[in-house]
Amino acid sequence: MPEPTKPLLRALAGEEVWPPPVWLMRQAGRYLPEYRAVRAGVKDFVALCTTPELAAEVTLQPIRRYGFDAAILFSDILILPWALGHGLEFKEGEGPVLPKLRDAAGLAALDPARVADAVAPVMETVRRVRAGLAREGFGQTALIGFAGAPFTVACYMVEGGGSRDFAATRAMAYADPGLFGGLMDKLTEATIGYLSAQAEAGAEVLMLFDSWAGVLSPSLFRQHVVGPATRIVSELNRRHPGIPVIGFPRLAGLMIGEYAATGVNAIGMDTSMDLARAAALLPDGIAMQGNLDPMALVAGGDALFAEVDTILLAMKRRPFIFNLGHGIVPQTPPEHVKALVERVRAA
Amino acid sequence: MPEPTKPLLRALAGEEVWPPPVWLMRQAGRYLPEYRAVRAGVKDFVALCTTPELAAEVTLQPIRRYGFDAAILFSDILILPWALGHGLEFKEGEGPVLPKLRDAAGLAALDPARVADAVAPVMETVRRVRAGLAREGFGQTALIGFAGAPFTVACYMVEGGGSRDFAATRAMAYADPGLFGGLMDKLTEATIGYLSAQAEAGAEVLMLFDSWAGVLSPSLFRQHVVGPATRIVSELNRRHPGIPVIGFPRLAGLMIGEYAATGVNAIGMDTSMDLARAAALLPDGIAMQGNLDPMALVAGGDALFAEVDTILLAMKRRPFIFNLGHGIVPQTPPEHVKALVERVRAA
Numbered sequence: 001m002p003e004p005t006k007p008l009l010r011a012l013a014g015e016e017v018w019p020p021p022v023w024l025m026r027q028a029g030r031y032l033p034e035y036r037a038v039r040a041g042v043k044d045f046v047a048l049c050t051t052p053e054l055a056a057e058v059t060l061q062p063i064r065r066y067g068f069d070a071a072i073l074f075s076d077i078l079i080l081p082w083a084l085g086h087g088l089e090f091k092e093g094e095g096p097v098l099p100k101l102r103d104a105a106g107l108a109a110l111d112p113a114r115v116a117d118a119v120a121p122v123m124e125t126v127r128r129v130r131a132g133l134a135r136e137g138f139g140q141t142a143l144i145g146f147a148g149a150p151f152t153v154a155c156y157m158v159e160g161g162g163s164r165d166f167a168a169t170r171a172m173a174y175a176d177p178g179l180f181g182g183l184m185d186k187l188t189e190a191t192i193g194y195l196s197a198q199a200e201a202g203a204e205v206l207m208l209f210d211s212w213a214g215v216l217s218p219s220l221f222r223q224h225v226v227g228p229a230t231r232i233v234s235e236l237n238r239r240h241p242g243i244p245v246i247g248f249p250r251l252a253g254l255m256i257g258e259y260a261a262t263g264v265n266a267i268g269m270d271t272s273m274d275l276a277r278a279a280a281l282l283p284d285g286i287a288m289q290g291n292l293d294p295m296a297l298v299a300g301g302d303a304l305f306a307e308v309d310t311i312l313l314a315m316k317r318r319p320f321i322f323n324l325g326h327g328i329v330p331q332t333p334p335e336h337v338k339a340l341v342e343r344v345r346a347a
Numbered sequence: 348m349p350e351p352t353k354p355l356l357r358a359l360a361g362e363e364v365w366p367p368p369v370w371l372m373r374q375a376g377r378y379l380p381e382y383r384a385v386r387a388g389v390k391d392f393v394a395l396c397t398t399p400e401l402a403a404e405v406t407l408q409p410i411r412r413y414g415f416d417a418a419i420l421f422s423d424i425l426i427l428p429w430a431l432g433h434g435l436e437f438k439e440g441e442g443p444v445l446p447k448l449r450d451a452a453g454l455a456a457l458d459p460a461r462v463a464d465a466v467a468p469v470m471e472t473v474r475r476v477r478a479g480l481a482r483e484g485f486g487q488t489a490l491i492g493f494a495g496a497p498f499t500v501a502c503y504m505v506e507g508g509g510s511r512d513f514a515a516t517r518a519m520a521y522a523d524p525g526l527f528g529g530l531m532d533k534l535t536e537a538t539i540g541y542l543s544a545q546a547e548a549g550a551e552v553l554m555l556f557d558s559w560a561g562v563l564s565p566s567l568f569r570q571h572v573v574g575p576a577t578r579i580v581s582e583l584n585r586r587h588p589g590i591p592v593i594g595f596p597r598l599a600g601l602m603i604g605e606y607a608a609t610g611v612n613a614i615g616m617d618t619s620m621d622l623a624r625a626a627a628l629l630p631d632g633i634a635m636q637g638n639l640d641p642m643a644l645v646a647g648g649d650a651l652f653a654e655v656d657t658i659l660l661a662m663k664r665r666p667f668i669f670n671l672g673h674g675i676v677p678q679t680p681p682e683h684v685k686a687l688v689e690r691v692r693a694a
């Protein structure tokens with residue numbers, strides 16, 4: 001395989017790239033007026049995710065504005081359970097609403113045979129973004145495909161939506177390990193197929209979002225976060241050698257070192273992570289990604305620059321990708337994003 | 348000072364007590380039918396916290412059932428801002444609702460001169476519980492007083508209630524450090540006075556709950572979690588030598604080692620903490636407390652015992668207090684608590 005030349009791919013290959021590549025989680029989103037204009041014209045959020053022309057357009061919007069080093073497929077972590085036949089609705093101001101999966105019948109109803117057709121528009125979006133990046137002259141911007149990690153997806157399916165602590169999910173993991181394990185296995189296999197299809201369609205990097213990994217005890221974290229990620233990474237590596245994988249086990253805390261054993265090329269650091277302390281727990285070759293507090297980006301000014309500079313100082317001697325520690329929030333002033341990118345690129 | 352004889356106090360003095368002392372966060376609560384009976388007879392939750400006869404009664408209920416090694420004052424972390432003159436209401440199924448503190452006028456309205464009178468019933472509760480423990484023959488059970496840590500209390504005051512990520516609070520910490528710092532200073536001094544009064548009334552241990560410490564970036568964690576706790580512990584140690592302090596910086600993750608520098612005698616571990624990994628980051632003399640997943644207690648049976656045994660195995664060689672990693676939940680079967688206590692005491 002030829003050596004990668006895009007900064008993001010070089011960092012993911014273990015190279016110290018300086019200034020570091022930069023992109024932001026949820027960089028295509030409501031803080032951008034051009035996104036809101038597209039969103040206003042579609043019926044619902046699922047329609048936006050599954051209309052390739054529009055999904056590709058919003059994916060490219062932040063690249064045009066800021067020249068980020070990565071474009072990330074515009075989609076949602078709940079598109080996979082939706083493709084498996086599980087219901088999904090986004091209610092205004094309330095987040096996702098799903099049926100509650102609580103028994104063997106709910107598990108049996110998930111149909112892997114439906115997935116390929118259902119996610120065909122997502123693959124078309126991937127192809128269009130790759131073509132768009134080339135056509136619009138963003139030759140240094142890499143395209144990231146993604147999926148929710150099985151545990152986080154299971155959280156939403158069991159609870160029927162968001163939750164502060166996903167108590168019903170944890171209760172099921174303890175009280176009915178057969179049912180919960182069956183759900184995790186089905187999601188793990190479906191995730192492999194879904195990410196693999198994105199790689200075939202042109203994704204150059206794959207990312208696994210485990211947003212709720214931090215609600216688990218260490219034993220459940222090993223079983224339902226580290227286990228499935230290890231299986232997914234190893235199978236993706238077999239099918240798509242050379243396509244790096246970024247894992248994001250949010251709020252993993254002291255478990256971050258164990259997560260590195262999954263074989264991911266990079267680990268996303270959430271906002272709470274002290275980067276120097278985390279680096280000491282990770283192998284040298286693994287890239288780190290993160291972890292500016294999105295609220296520092298809202299604040300802007302000196303508070304923003306102080307946090308950015310602290311991150312840059314801690315990460316100068318290792319493969320690193322600058323990002324937020326959580327998704328960008330709608331009230332972020334777009335000019336603060338510009339100031340952030342300039343600060344990172346001046347490092 | 349004489350050597351302590353109660354198991355909890357011995358563990359807090361740095362002794363390896365085995366089997367370890369055991370109590371549970373929110374052990375006086377809705378999972379107990381005798382608690383629900385008392386609760387049904389009062390107007391609201393604040394009334395329950397500020398009626399000494401009733402608050403003392405519910406504090407003692409779990410001790411009578413399970414013989415825990417600690418009784419913890421029945422109160423709420425928001426009683427202190429309420430005593431400072433900030434509004435507080437508990438709405439059924441919704442949690443606390445408070446006015447939103449967002450400006451200098453809101454800060455100036457907090458009146459430390461009101462506190463002593465407002466919390467007088469809490470001090471009477473402390474006296475009644477101490478007397479009740481002695482009268483009812485619980486000579487080995489120590490009484491814990493507590494307060495919310497300034498950051499967590501500030502979270503509820505700024506947001507006007509609970510929140511998933513306390514975004515407005517973090518935004519204020521970055522964008523208006525003068526206002527937020529002023530609030531933190533005022534809460535820190537009030538917390539010292541409040542805990543000090545509890546010690547004078549008979550509390551044998553003081554605990555500081557920083558439930559939302561984990562939402563902060565490392566720099567804000569140092570400033571608003573470690574800083575205030577250090578000030579509070581040092582002043583309490585000066586005023587009440589021999590009264591140990593337990594800190595609970597929930598979801599502190601990799602910052603747990605820095606928290607030890609506050610001078611607390613013990614640190615509460617949340618559910619996510621791998622105890623052996625955490626122990627490696629802490630000085631030997633400091634006690635650890637925790638960290639069973641409350642949902643394992645709901646599940647009961649083998650899943651419960653496996654988690655309990657893992658914790659006991661990891662903590663056998665250091666000062667340790669068995670507890671949950673988060674508060675007990677209302678749907679917990681009381682007989683599971685009995686099985687848990689028996690398992691710990693058979694260690």
